[in-house]
Amino acid sequence: MKATEPQDAPRHPRHDAGSVASPAHISAPRPHFEVLAAETANNVVRFARRFPASDHELTVVVPAYNEEQRLPATLDGLADYLNRWGIDYRVLVVDDGSRDRTAQLTDGRGARFSTISQANRGKGAAVRNGMIHATGKAIAFTDADLPYDLDGLKTGYRAIAAGDCQVVFGARDLRESAVLAPRRLMRTVATLVFRSIVRRLVSSQITDTQCGLKVFSRRAALEIFTRTTIDGFAFDAEVVYLTHRLELPFRRIPVTLINEYASTISLSRHALPMLLDVSRVRRRALGGEYVLDGAVPPILIESATVEPAHAAA
Numbered sequence: 001m002k003a004t005e006p007q008d009a010p011r012h013p014r015h016d017a018g019s020v021a022s023p024a025h026i027s028a029p030r031p032h033f034e035v036l037a038a039e040t041a042n043n044v045v046r047f048a049r050r051f052p053a054s055d056h057e058l059t060v061v062v063p064a065y066n067e068e069q070r071l072p073a074t075l076d077g078l079a080d081y082l083n084r085w086g087i088d089y090r091v092l093v094v095d096d097g098s099r100d101r102t103a104q105l106t107d108g109r110g111a112r113f114s115t116i117s118q119a120n121r122g123k124g125a126a127v128r129n130g131m132i133h134a135t136g137k138a139i140a141f142t143d144a145d146l147p148y149d150l151d152g153l154k155t156g157y158r159a160i161a162a163g164d165c166q167v168v169f170g171a172r173d174l175r176e177s178a179v180l181a182p183r184r185l186m187r188t189v190a191t192l193v194f195r196s197i198v199r200r201l202v203s204s205q206i207t208d209t210q211c212g213l214k215v216f217s218r219r220a221a222l223e224i225f226t227r228t229t230i231d232g233f234a235f236d237a238e239v240v241y242l243t244h245r246l247e248l249p250f251r252r253i254p255v256t257l258i259n260e261y262a263s264t265i266s267l268s269r270h271a272l273p274m275l276l277d278v279s280r281v282r283r284r285a286l287g288g289e290y291v292l293d294g295a296v297p298p299i300l301i302e303s304a305t306v307e308p309a310h311a312a313a
Helices: 071-085 123-133 151-161 185-201 218-225 235-245 267-286 298-302
Strands: 035-039 045-049 056-064 089-096 113-118 136-142 167-171 213-217 250-254
Touching: 056 071, 056 123, 056 151, 071 089, 089 123, 113 123, 123 136, 123 218, 123 235, 136 151, 136 218, 151 167, 151 213, 151 250, 213 218, 218 235, 235 267
Parallel strands: 056 089, 056 136, 089 113, 167 250
Antiparallel strands: 035 045, 136 213, 167 213
């Protein structure tokens, strides 16, 4: 897959998507969603949604909650980097019920930038919403404060474009990773404790589940995020679990932390719920509650209608 030169794209106006679980709740322009039945070789009828076809190379999803102060610099940084890269991209902000002007910050930035607004559900719900509605051949998500050097984004995209893997996890615990901005001691300790628990309950291979830079092929994004259930900050652990169970090939790549992580996560308020959510993933896995068959076939993804491109506003 070769990156194309930047080109103008249709302007998708900001709209509400109050229910991330059902893409049909999204307002105009409404993608073509319908239920299709396909008979397998074993005469088992399976149902899959038809999603709109990919119409550009890379979508970057940015979940945001009350990010009026930090998000403009993040959008500027993404635009500068991606324009210099020369890839055909879109940036999709998912506003998780903010009470400030977060939902308006993509207005006036041209056709490559748009926002989905939803009721406040949590970071996991916001990322899920963005992943399901993004239409890039590859889909990444990163945090609203843009904490990582974007060269990691390019590395992840190229690995997927080359067919080396379907999922790329940024990893702060690789030898090649670097920290150029100090983190608070308590957050570092909490991260190490959380990693240890996730390693025991979810994955011994992907040991830094919470790194806020991940890249997926479109198919992998749909297969994973149409199955996720966790709306809070521990959703990454569920993503890792589903990557393993769906047998999606993955890579871990080093990242460089360039900003001190200062998200809306609070150790006092979110540590226990995160641990409970990880335990929930384990319980659901042991109970066989994840539906792993009926994956989204590529032919269904590519068969849907796409709006033609036109000059940006």
